[in-house]
Amino acid sequence: MYIRPFDPWKAKLCTCPFKYTLNVYTGCDHACVYCYITSYIPNAFRVRTKDNLLPKLERELRKFDKRYIIALSYSSDPYPTVERKLGITRKVLELFRGYGVRCLLLTKSDVFERDLDILSELKCAIGITVTTVDERKAKLLEPNAPSPKARIRALKKANEAGIPVYARIDPIIPFYTWEDFDETLDALGFVSHITVSTLKLRPDSKRRMFAKFPEFMGKLWPLYERGERIGGYYYLPRKFRLKILEEAEEKILKKGITFGSCREGYRSFPTCDGSHLVP
């Protein structure tokens, strides 16, 4: 089955409402240094297409219970570089339109702008992830993803087309992207909902962070050593983490935007994942 119940890696602190998920591609070439899919997908930064995805998906959609949402995607990005050329996600969206699927889209690309004609006829909400609006830092963190500026511009177009839009500021990295939080939030001031999440490291993402930012990690890692270990992830110390979340929440709510947090054991309203925005 390509459409599967969302299983958030058995995360203890996940508060997601029940939904289904579909990964149009296997792997993701945005190659974010902090990415966690590398811990369970071999060669995760090499994108592969799926065998007979479209006919199989159509068979699954015939029987799909339309009360539920399908999220694109949680173990990949629906718009890796190759999507511009292959247009498989576009074909999936056409199928969704045909079968009246309710869809929650999340991406680090601006290519969804090409598909706004279909998306505006779908029951869907579109979200982008922006860790920082600092283009230099974003390039280091997410080397192959389109720039934050391009993502935000595309999301504004979706908003203008009347599609509900949301964002994730995720991960928040202390002493790094957290320094730009106010600017990032200002640039996202037009969205309805923002979900935040602090950096959670796994052994492989920790290795990549050390390889890319040796000096900075020399400063950051001692903090994680004093932190918690939750479900295979290194978390920041609880007090430190909650302080970031409280501050982020206050700033987001002040802008009239609803607040969600992801796998933090912290509150979210109305949902942690923005799924309340799907019509």
Ligand code: SF4
């Ligand atoms: S966009 Fe998401 S799935 Fe793709 S590399 Fe980055 S964190 Fe991983």
